Amino acid sequence: MTKGKRQLKAEITKQRIFQTALELFQKKGFNQVTVDEIVKKSNSSKGAFYGHFNSKYDxxxxxxxxxxxxxxxxxxxxxxxxxxxxxxxxxxxxxxxxxxxxxxxxxxxxxxxxxxxxxxxxxxxxxxxxxxxxxxxxxxxxxxxxxxxxxxxxxxxxxxxxxxxxxxxxxxxxxxxxxxxxxxxxxxxxxxx
The missing domain is CATH 1.10.357 (Tetracycline Repressor; domain 2)
Structure with a gap:
């Protein structure tokens, strides 16, 4: 995979995590959502989450x-x-x-x-x-x-x-x-x- 494709894939993953987290926050409230739940619902990994965000507040x-x-x-x-x-x-x-x-x-x-x-x-x-x-x-x-x-x-x-x-x-x-x-x-x- 070329660097451009890798960067594109990383950006898609980041957006998927981001959108999933916002949807969960809307449904359940910020405090009731965990990073584990965001990771699971977005079909990503904790490594991917923490590669893009330091915390859910980010x-x-x-x-x-x-x-x-x-x-x-x-x-x-x-x-x-x-x-x-x-x-x-x-x-x-x-x-x-x-x-x-x-x-x-x-x-x-x-x-x-x-x-x-x-x-x-x-x-x-x-x-x-x-x-x-x-x-x-x-x-x-x-x-x-x-x-x-x-x-x-x-x-x-x-x-x-x-x-x-x-x-x-x-x-x-x-x-x-x-x-x-x-x-x-x-x-x-x-x-x-």
Whole structure:
């Protein structure tokens, strides 16, 4: 087998493990799924699992990388000359639409549950993620253009905004079918920012 074929086979195995794990997390919850179960259901080996992931939590980190890739490409569609509030509204709406339509409520519930696990590097709190950098950049530009007169630094404002984003997602998971994620997110930022 050539190196290219070996790499392709490894990538297929990684994706199979990844998708199987996400499906199991959705069905059973993160804490109820073991690496052994993921390995068995994905028809792979423990060696293959640990060759691609250090732990089952790494699977969520992989999913967050996909989400951050979405943010990086989506932000390219937002005109730079818009006022800060409009840019944030577009970003917030795009985020909620993506999470609702592409990831879905079950996976997001699982992501939020796993985010409560105390670990050394919690992805929700990682301010090096793309979403934090995008919002911080928007705030810095808005401050330079006089849109912001607040004394708080850009990083602290970013923390507050992302907290509101997470809170809106959490409410979507808690309040059930009557909570319309995209509509509620627009209303929230329109009226409270």
């Amino acid at each position: 699977i969520f980190l992989e999913k967050f990388k996909e989400i951050d890739s979405f943010y990086e490409s989506f932000v390219q569609t937002i005109p730079e000359d818009l006022p800060f509030k409009e840019k944030i509204l577009i970003l917030f709406h795009g985020q909620m639409k993506y999470l609702e339509e592409e990831l879905g409520k079950d996976l997001m519930r699982c992501v939020y549950t796993s985010g409560l696990i105390e670990i050394e590097e919690n992805f929700f709190a990682n301010t090096n993620r793309g979403i934090y950098k995008i919002i911080t950049r928007y705030i810095e530009v808005a401050k330079e253009q006089g849109e912001f007169v607040q004394e708080l630094d850009a990083n602290k404002i970013t923390i507050f905004i992302t907290r509101c984003m997470r809170g809106t997602l959490y409410d979507w998971l808690v309040f059930g079918k009557e909570f319309q994620l995209q509509q509620e997110s627009r209303l929230f930022f329109k009226h409270f920012y």
